[in-house]
Amino acid sequence: MNGFGSRFAAVALVAVASTVLSQTADAEEPAGLQFFREQIQPVLKAQCIRCHAGPADKAKGGLDLETHAALLKGGDSGPAIVPGEPAESLIIQALRHEAGLQMPPKSPKLTDRTIAEFVKWVELEAPLPADSTVGSGLAEGRRHWSFQPIRKPTPPAVAQSEWKRNAVDAFVLAKLAERRWQPAPPATRVELIRRLTFDLIGLPPTPAEVSEFIGDDSPEVYEKLVDRLLASPQYGERWGQHWLDVVRFAETEGYEYDRHIPDAWRFRDYVIQSFNSDQPFDAFATQQIAGDELEPESHEGLTASIFHRLGPVRRNAGNPDIALSRNEVLTERTDIIGTAFLGLTVGCARCHNHKFDPIPQRDYYRLQAYFAATAEHNVVLASANERKVWEARMQETKQEIARLKTIEKTKVGTEKDRLTEQIEALEDQLPPPLATIPATHNDTAQRTAMHVLRRGVWENKGEAVGPRPLSVITADTLAELKSDDPRPRAHLARWLVSPDQPLTARVLVNRLWLHHFGTGLVKTPNDFGIKGDRPSHPELLDWLSASLVENGWRLKPLHRLIILSGTYRQSSRAPQAVEYARSDPENRLLWRFNRRRLSAEEYRDTMLAVSGQLNLKIGGPSVIPPVDPDLVKLLYKPVQWSVTADLREHDRRTVYLIAKRNLRLPFLEILDAPALLTSCARRESSTHAPQALELLNGPTSNHCADAFARRLLAEAGPDNGKMIDLAFRLLVGRAPVESEQRLALEFLGAGPVSEGPVGQDTASGGTAREQRVREFALAMFNLNESLYVP
């Protein structure tokens, strides 16, 4: 029987191999191979490879499951698989716990569903990719495109045209030419200035800026605009937000206490400032990862290290499970490195070898080992005297709390509840924390001994490990860093931005492209692994990545390259849209520009800006704006929402509003602002009725509509036509067309109306005309065109 099985296997294998070789890597795989990759390979990797890998004298039972040949050859008991004959395949018997076999050992049986998939796979004659290994497979993994070194390709030769502006276009046009496709014509000037202004500073252009741009005939008018916007202090507020999304920036810890991290806003200001000063990204990354190690005396370095404080933290009352809490904190600190810088889901390797990517579980804990000694370190900035006054008040309140707590213990029922409330009220009256940098440092006394943790459970300590970068992009000869290295994170940072580590630059370039175009060259910005998307323009991605490094990791030159391109300047309407969309519905080949909806922040900032209320103050503590009291009641500690007293602060840019994990502002939430709990690389853009209700009836848009109406009345006076013209120019950057003008005039009442009350006053007071203008202002906010960038 065995002999027959082996022969059969050999035949099957040849067939599979030829199928694979006859196809390019990008082409569709035969269904059986896809089934193997998606259903079988992950289980083999996660469950079996730990023991069954390597040469026969090392692998358990002599069975090596890492390569297809070895799998078919089998181990000491014979071939693991008899293709087409599940009942006779040892691997199936072992999974089913039959014939005295039991795999995985000492663990519960795999689920019926998983076993059924193995059966199906064997019934399909166990198709295997001929060129692949099964296991953590570093050799195979290293061939994955994103782990290849970055080379700077020569831009392809394409015909010169007015459309083509720079090398970026050569790559895009070459791809289009393969299909004989044409890019869209250039966008109009109005579209361009709106697109650029929102893209770079997150605000609409003023009517004066639009007129100036349209009226300027000089050839460098576009470049001048680009340079003005890149130099604007609002640039950092817009682009800093993108990074804040990626690192899941929030100012509170989440979970039940949702404690406010003291002065966490300093990190937001640091990010904005870094973007504005065009700090090279390698330095920016290094400061965030190791600022406290490398610049322990510098406020900037310490502020950057707040990065490690940004994950949700579970605080506990009662019997604290210190080791578990420590494990949770380390998990957050490790996973974000993979997501934010490497674009890899390293977190998937916490419990088992990564199911898809060549990241063995050991590598995960080696990465975590860089943080073994990382601990919270609040650096108080106050003077000695300030500190003394503060401490006295703190002590006084704490003593009172302690006194009440003693009494509380002796009471029950409502009396006890009353005391508890009293104590909580006092706790809320504790003096606000002194000016602080919530930094990190290395606390060697509390260094966690790092082990591989079986199934990710901290009690199941396996092999001890030390800090080392991911094996798949590291030379095999590199040894682990010594566990007591005084500056482990500096080593990590150096590796992350080293020139022969290709991921950081590619991932960053892709993020930039994504925000300029709405979709990345790689559609999965946080996953450059095996399951991630392949780049639509791999050469362009590498050309830009190489350019980034050549430019000393500065982002502004990269922005310029991208936005000066003809690709960026094309219209979002393509004459051949219907035809092209049939085979490329997502516009991956960039045959037009992607129109996009404004983000929650842009939309709120726009309403504030056009209504003349926007307070452009830069930086400082976050603003807590008023929200519906019922929402505050939904907080476990409602007193945390202490509204900022200065009303002018309420009209500041949205990036300066507090990012509180357990109370997100309804206006932002409904327009797809992220949940602040996990990394967000790309915002969703949903459209639904509750969104319409918020924009029609919610306080944010109505507050702004009031002010917008006041501005329109003040600047346009009694002339409705003039008012309509002004409203359109402010909001959508153009004059209304004739039909729009007519509809709006009808709405406002044709011609100028006499001032003074007409009929009854409205609830808010004001004349009937004022009320109509107010509603007109609200209607303008709700236009499709007001919410979209062309």
Added chain:
Amino acid sequence: MFPDTPYLPAPNSRREFFRDACCGFGGLALASLVHEEQAQAEGRHPLEIQQPHFPPKATSVIFLFMAGGPSHIDTFDPKPLLSKLDGQPRPATFGEAKYQFIPQGARLMGTKRTFKKYGQSGIDVSDLFPHTARCIDDIAVLRSCHGDMVVHSSAQYELFSGRVVPGFPSMGSWTLYGLGSASRSLPAYVVLTDPRGALEAGQPMYAHGFLPAIYQPTMFRPGERPVLNLDLPRQTDAGQRRRTLQLIRDLNTATLDPADVEFQARISAYDLAFRMQTEAPDILDLSHETAETQKLYGIGREPTHDYGRRCLLARKLVENGVRFVCVVSGGGLGNLQWDAHDDIEENHLRKAAETDQPVAALLQDLKSRGLLDTTLVVWGGEFGRSPEAQSGKGRDHHNLGFSMWLAGGGVKGGQVVGATDDIGLRAVERPYHFRDLHTTILHQLGLDQHRLTYPHLGRNERLTFVEGKVIKEVV
């Protein structure tokens, strides 16, 4: 304490608005229907009704969330041995347990409650729940539930989202993502919170995580405005607002490219918003219910008034196509939840008195309207309570074994599934994890846990983080 009619639509002016708006918008509503049908034909609207993966038993879920963690030992899981061992340390044979507050070596505490067998099935229910006990033949009691965490916030996240950390979509959002909305005028996933305050895990527990905002829960609030933004801002009036909506529509269509499906969808969203404004208040108006029904739920008298109103509202929502309703019992300070650290008797007698009659009324009412067949009702908290005493008369959190129950929605009632050991410490017979509960809920809705996925950070995430089992005994 709180208004007598918390979920009534407010004053006359608004009624007027809805009536006027209806008349004025006749043509518009019709036009919007055409658009909506087009949208559905093109498979665009994310909330349109989705075909389940296989024929469903249930089309809606009501989760009666007993926040804080009700004791299993004092409700559905009698333990005579525990009473015998009252005052003694736990025998070593039962193994270890980690608690949030009580120290090692604490003393066991028997129940003060008495149990009786009810219904044809003869299932034990304690005297805390005399009303629920009368419905026991419709109920499948799961005595072998367990979860991974012993503190509120993480346990609540796991109960709702299958993950012990915040940021993942709740079962309500997954349901909506899988099935779409069957209601054209109501939000499809509604949480009726306890007016007395918030819970430890806060808003992220109910939320949609990384799913698009369209799958977010709608939190109904106490007071005159149950749904945020459903009523007009005070600066405007009905007639004026009707004209404003028409202007938005006219201006949007004035420059609309007929092939622009994205902008068409936005116009439809405004039409739907309008319909919600006009139709929802009427549905939410409990005054249309008979005095008999109100009495059944214990509305109009304490201590059942509040929870009774919310249970009745849950029935009305489900009746009108809402997919997932969570009715929370407990909020604010721990002792206002089922979190009986100090005195299990005082706490559970009070909480049971507030909820028992409304819960039973809901089951009866659903049944008499033929809705129980398609409505899965789930009862339980984020964990149970310790067999050991805390501070003399209380019980600590306990996640190793506790009870929940299921009724309706194709669930086979009148049975007990699984068992804890003889002191109620650990689920020992057919243990079921929260993920098994999630799998079963999805299964009854016709959804396969493996096919209901959403890509997030390189992983196809699902409600059941690790694969769950269908609780075969009940389906």
